[in-house]
Amino acid sequence: MNSSSLQIRLSGLVRCSSNTAAHTNVCRAVTAFDIGSIYSVGVGDRRPPHGQRAASRDFFSHCHPRLLMNSLRSLLAVFVPSWLAARLTRYSPLPIRFIVGYGFMAHGYAKIIKHPENFATILHALGVPAPHLMAWATIVVELLGGFAILIGAFVPLVAVPMIVVLLVATVTVHLQYGFTSIKLMAVVNGVPQFGPPGYETDALYVAGLIALLFSGVGPLAVDAILESLYARVAMRSL
Structure with missing residues (x-):
């Protein structure tokens, strides 16, 4: 994946962060591949521009707590008796x-x-x-x-x-x-x-x-x- 396509993806995600509902959907949809791709922007010939790095930090500062809470909910579901019984x-x-x-x-x-x-x-x-x-x-x-x-x-x-x-x-x-x-x-x-x-x-x-x-x-x-x-x-x- 080249730098320009990653920049388009990142800019689209950051624009969504201004809208609460859209930002929630984006945070839920982020996968390990997306996170790895965004963090790996510019690893190679050059580093990403300063603005793009700031936008990436802004995105993850919003998404990280929400992703952590979703992961915590999934972990706690294992201890719910009805969840265990159903499976x-x-x-x-x-x-x-x-x-x-x-x-x-x-x-x-x-x-x-x-x-x-x-x-x-x-x-x-x-x-x-x-x-x-x-x-x-x-x-x-x-x-x-x-x-x-x-x-x-x-x-x-x-x-x-x-x-x-x-x-x-x-x-x-x-x-x-x-x-x-x-x-x-x-x-x-x-x-x-x-x-x-x-x-x-x-x-x-x-x-x-x-x-x-x-x-x-x-x-x-x-x-x-x-x-x-x-x-x-x-x-x-x-």
């Missing part, structure tokens, strides 16, 4: 899926590492019938159910046995210790000592599963890919 609602099930799925898998894996027989002994001490069968059933539900929730597959189907496992754990173990799961009792030699956990964690997992049942699994899910298949099966069953 991110479809992704809201993802954090629930990831934490519930990973949490169940972590508990099932821990029971495998510590040997299922030990878990069966614990169930027997709690008075759970068929402790060996229930131990393996719980591990399978936690591992496979957690993985299914993580990838968003067959969520309405796997959520039922997962909720049953949580309710059994609540009734047989955690309910008698109240609501709070984390009970810091003391710190001995720098090591925190905790009391028996309540049913808080069980309730949070149940709430997460129910939320997925009510709202759907969201994007990046196997169920979203199989939605048409589910619809055909439902039509045939009617």
Whole structure:
């Protein structure tokens, strides 16, 4: 772009600055390219005339506060709940899926590492019938159910046995210790000592599963890919 064309553009912008409405429109329309072009006038063979430099400073002295306010409004819009909800609602099930799925898998894996027989002994001490069968059933539900929730597959189907496992754990173990799961009792030699956990964690997992049942699994899910298949099966069953 040569100096004469830039001078025409700059003079036109400065003339608009005398009119408030036009000046507002010009300020909103200025792009990074326009600003860079105006500032780069004369960088090369010669500097721009003194009058043109003064006009450029006058233009940016008017536009800079307005551009700053527009940028600030755009930044603050990110913190408006309705603005976020309008754009991110479809992704809201993802954090629930990831934490519930990973949490169940972590508990099932821990029971495998510590040997299922030990878990069966614990169930027997709690008075759970068929402790060996229930131990393996719980591990399978936690591992496979957690993985299914993580990838968003067959969520309405796997959520039922997962909720049953949580309710059994609540009734047989955690309910008698109240609501709070984390009970810091003391710190001995720098090591925190905790009391028996309540049913808080069980309730949070149940709430997460129910939320997925009510709202759907969201994007990046196997169920979203199989939605048409589910619809055909439902039509045939009617």
